[in-house]
Amino acid sequence: MIDQQMSLRGGAARLPVRPRTGRFLVLAAVFVCAACGLVYELELVALASYLIGDSVTQASVVLSVMVFAMGIGSLLAKRLRCHAAVGFGMVEAALALIGGSSALVLYASFAWLGESQYALVGFSLAIGVLIGAEIPLLMTLIQRVDRQDAGGAVADLFAADYVGALVGGLAFPFLLLPMLGQLTGALFTGAVNAAAGGALVLWVFRRDLSSRSRWLLVLANVSVIAVLATATVLVDDFERAARRAVYGDQVRVAVRTGVQEVVLTGSDRDSLGLYLDGRLRVSARDEYRYHEALVHPVMNGPRARVLILGGGDGLAAREVLRYGDVRSVTVVELDPAVTRLARTDPALSELNGHAFRDPRLTAVGADAFPWLRSGRGRYDVVISDLPDPGITASTKLYSAEFYGLVAETLAPGGRLVVHAGPLGARPQTYWTVEASMRAGGLTTRPYRVTGRYAGFAAGPDRGGGDGRKPEDWGFHLAGRGAVARPALAPRGPAPRSLADRELREGARAAARARLPGLPPSTLVHPRY
Numbered sequence: 001m002i003d004q005q006m007s008l009r010g011g012a013a014r015l016p017v018r019p020r021t022g023r024f025l026v027l028a029a030v031f032v033c034a035a036c037g038l039v040y041e042l043e044l045v046a047l048a049s050y051l052i053g054d055s056v057t058q059a060s061v062v063l064s065v066m067v068f069a070m071g072i073g074s075l076l077a078k079r080l081r082c083h084a085a086v087g088f089g090m091v092e093a094a095l096a097l098i099g100g101s102s103a104l105v106l107y108a109s110f111a112w113l114g115e116s117q118y119a120l121v122g123f124s125l126a127i128g129v130l131i132g133a134e135i136p137l138l139m140t141l142i143q144r145v146d147r148q149d150a151g152g153a154v155a156d157l158f159a160a161d162y163v164g165a166l167v168g169g170l171a172f173p174f175l176l177l178p179m180l181g182q183l184t185g186a187l188f189t190g191a192v193n194a195a196a197g198g199a200l201v202l203w204v205f206r207r208d209l210s211s212r213s214r215w216l217l218v219l220a221n222v223s224v225i226a227v228l229a230t231a232t233v234l235v236d237d238f239e240r241a242a243r244r245a246v247y248g249d250q251v252r253v254a255v256r257t258g259v260q261e262v263v264l265t266g267s268d269r270d271s272l273g274l275y276l277d278g279r280l281r282v283s284a285r286d287e288y289r290y291h292e293a294l295v296h297p298v299m300n301g302p303r304a305r306v307l308i309l310g311g312g313d314g315l316a317a318r319e320v321l322r323y324g325d326v327r328s329v330t331v332v333e334l335d336p337a338v339t340r341l342a343r344t345d346p347a348l349s350e351l352n353g354h355a356f357r358d359p360r361l362t363a364v365g366a367d368a369f370p371w372l373r374s375g376r377g378r379y380d381v382v383i384s385d386l387p388d389p390g391i392t393a394s395t396k397l398y399s400a401e402f403y404g405l406v407a408e409t410l411a412p413g414g415r416l417v418v419h420a421g422p423l424g425a426r427p428q429t430y431w432t433v434e435a436s437m438r439a440g441g442l443t444t445r446p447y448r449v450t451g452r453y454a455g456f457a458a459g460p461d462r463g464g465g466d467g468r469k470p471e472d473w474g475f476h477l478a479g480r481g482a483v484a485r486p487a488l489a490p491r492g493p494a495p496r497s498l499a500d501r502e503l504r505e506g507a508r509a510a511a512r513a514r515l516p517g518l519p520p521s522t523l524v525h526p527r528y
Contacts, residue, residue: 037095
């Protein structure tokens with residue numbers, strides 16, 4: 001009872017080290033725990049953005065829920081101040097287990113249940129409560145090891161906390177992700193968290209613990225580290241099983257690049273599927289239908305120089321290169337790993353007609369927006385084959401400012417085509433793309449083409465998003481001046497499935513579905 005009263009008044013504790021050393025060790029633990037806490041937070045945001053999409057929404061959910069929960073944790077920690085040492089040890093063990101396993105459970109929820117939003121909110125709440133409980137307990141502990149005024153103790157604690165958060169925030173993207181990946185990085189962080197919290201309490205404050213509390217903490221920390229270590233050993237098997245649950249049994253290539261996760265399924269060109277961050281981008285069953293509708297109408301006119309924005313799979317380039325009077329094709333793809341795969345994978349390179357072997361084609365690994373800003377000459381044809389505007393990272397590539405840059409690259413009589421998503425399923429997005437193109441100084445001609453197979457619609461990039469038959473693919477043909485209606489080039493190669501009649505019908509169908517008066521999307525006011 002006397003020790004508890006001294007704790008609350010800031011009295012000195014019975015320590016195995018000098019007070020100054022004990023104070024340093026407490027602040028070191030604050031530093032490590034803060035770094036681990038921020039890694040958990042960033043890992044939830046990153047994984048949720050990958051699994052669910054819309055990184056702005058996911059970051060807002062995680063941060064707001066976690067900050068709210070930290071307030072709850074601070075209030076709950078008041079009940080533990082009389083047992084600050086054992087309380088802090090148990091809080092850190094729980095935080096290490098929950099935070100370290102959060103990525104694993106979140107990914108499992110997505111793979112086997114098809115839903116990870118509830119798991120995301122649950123982990124944000126739990127981690128926030130435990131992080132919020134740290135500071136009140138650490139405040140009690142630091143005043144037990146070195147008596148000082150409350151203001152000085154708070155300043156020291158928050159300084160160590162903020163510096164630790166800085167280190168954790170930098171370590172996550174520059175060390176943990178590239179070296180260990182999402183799952184192993186979170187497990188490793190949890191083990192470090194458990195070791196730091198357990199070591200502080202079991203060494204510096206061991207004389208404040210009863211024999212029962214000491215053994216409880218030892219058992220809790222050893223169990224947590226053992227669970228995390230076992231999960232680390234099995235993480236590769238888990239990833240393979242989760243990928244089979246998401247992509248099926250025919251996963252041939254699965255690689256995490258610096259930009260995204262790239263997965264190839266299928267044993268040959270006829271069964272091939274290309275997934276980028278879990279979204280189906282290419283299905284061999286119906287890809288020709290999409291790429292013919294994207295490429296052939298815009299090739300009706302001058303076409304010596306062609307620029308493809310995105311399209312690292314080489315399939316749009318395949319259709320462009322069928323025109324013998326095309327002199328040069330430039331493909332600007334953000335992720336060089338995609339173009340490398342399109343060049344070297346036997347099934348994908350066969351599907352794209354070995355487009356990257358053609359001497360007329362040049363592949364550039366760059367973000368399309370700054371690449372256009374740097375000024376790269378004029379093009380007769382620009383093909384925008386980019387991810388869906390609803391994905392936050394792509395929103396700027398569907399903005400009025402972006403289309404203004406594209407307009408500057410068009411040669412006299414040049415044309416642009418943009419895939420704007422399914423008109424039937426997301427009309428507001430489709431017509432917002434057109435409003436943005438017009439705000440960028442372009443004249444537009446909308447058209448749509450229906451899909452044929454259910455396989456080419458598993459993600460939001462080029463279909464309905466639920467695995468059912470896509471209703472349509474919506475496009476906008478545009479130029480700086482008057483633009484002719486969508487039509488096939490009279491002296492061009494014959495498409496496999498597309499006809500002028502279908503393009504005329506698609507243009508009329510799009511005109512009937514127009515949503516007038518929508519404002520454009522801009523960099524400072526995205527509307528997708």
